[in-house]
Amino acid sequence: MSHPEHPSDPPTRILDLPAGPVGYTSVGDGPPLIAVHGGPGNVRDWRWLGPVVEPSLRFIRLDMPGFAATPLSVCPDPTAPARAAFVLEVADALGLEQFAVMGHSLGGSIALEIAARTPERVTGLALVGSVGRRVHRARKKARGLPFLVGRLRSPVTGPLLRPVLRRSWTAIGFPRGTSDDEKVVTMALLAAQDFAANAPLVRAPTFVAWTRDDPLIEPEIPEEAGAALPDGPRLAFDEGGHNLQKTQADAVGAALVDWLT
Numbered sequence: 711m712s713h714p715e716h717p718s719d720p721p722t723r724i725l726d727l728p729a730g731p732v733g734y735t736s737v738g739d740g741p742p743l744i745a746v747h748g749g750p751g752n753v754r755d756w757r758w759l760g761p762v763v764e765p766s767l768r769f770i771r772l773d774m775p776g777f778a779a780t781p782l783s784v785c786p787d788p789t790a791p792a793r794a795a796f797v798l799e800v801a802d803a804l805g806l807e808q809f810a811v812m813g814h815s816l817g818g819s820i821a822l823e824i825a826a827r828t829p830e831r832v833t834g835l836a837l838v839g840s841v842g843r844r845v846h847r848a849r850k851k852a853r854g855l856p857f858l859v860g861r862l863r864s865p866v867t868g869p870l871l872r873p874v875l876r877r878s879w880t881a882i883g884f885p886r887g888t889s890d891d892e893k894v895v896t897m898a899l900l901a902a903q904d905f906a907a908n909a910p911l912v913r914a915p916t917f918v919a920w921t922r923d924d925p926l927i928e929p930e931i932p933e934e935a936g937a938a939l940p941d942g943p944r945l946a947f948d949e950g951g952h953n954l955q956k957t958q959a960d961a962v963g964a965a966l967v968d969w970l971t
Contacts, residue, residue: 711949713959718760722779733779735771738764741970742806745771748815749896750888752778758956762963766971776895788902794823810970812836816899819908829913836917838955842931845905855901862894915942919962921950943969
C-alpha cells in the first residue's frame, strides 16, 4: 500500500447553480476527470489521489448534495438518475463538453448512470471500490433503511434515535467528524440504490479497481462489473480496504493517468 507523502488539499470553491451552491475543487490542466465520492464523503476523499493525477489531468472533485459545502436542497432526490443529472449540470456550468467520470463506493452507481445517459460526453468511466450489479454485504446488513431514515428525520423520533446512530457508525469505523445529517443522507442514498439498474449500457472504456479485503463490498462484485463493462484497466489489490483511493493512491493514480492520457 502506498500514497504520496503529502496530500493535495486545495480550498473548496463554490459554484452557484440555480438550485444552490456546490462545493468543488479543480486542479490541473489536462483531460478533465470528475470525481464523485461515496457516502458519507466530500472533496477531501480524493486528497491522496490528487498529487498523482493533477500534474497530468484536470482533477475536479465535488461535494455531492447533503455533504460538506453542498446543501441537500440542491438535489434532495437520493436516486442515481437524479444525482447523475446534478453532476451533469455541474459539468455544464464548468464548460465541460467531454470528460471522464470516476465514482467511489456509492458514487460508482452515479458515475455509471452518467456514462450510460450521456455516452457522447463521457470519455472514460472509472469505478474505485464501487458498488456493482447486485446487493453487497454492507447493504444486506442494513435492513429497513427507508423506515429508519424516516424515523431519523422525524422531529419526534429523530432526537431519540440519533445517539444510537452515532454509536453504530463509530463501531463500523466511520470518522467521528461525520455529522448526523450526513449519516442520514448516506442511509437514504443506500436505501435508494437500484442494484439491478447498475448495469446500464455503457460504451465508454471502463477502469475498475478494488481490494480483496474491502470490509463493505466483497471482491466478487467489482470482478463481475469488470467482466460486464467495456474494456479498460482492471486493478485488484490484496490490501487497501474500502478507501483504496487513499491506501493505494500511487498505483491507482498512475494507472488512471496512463489510461486517460
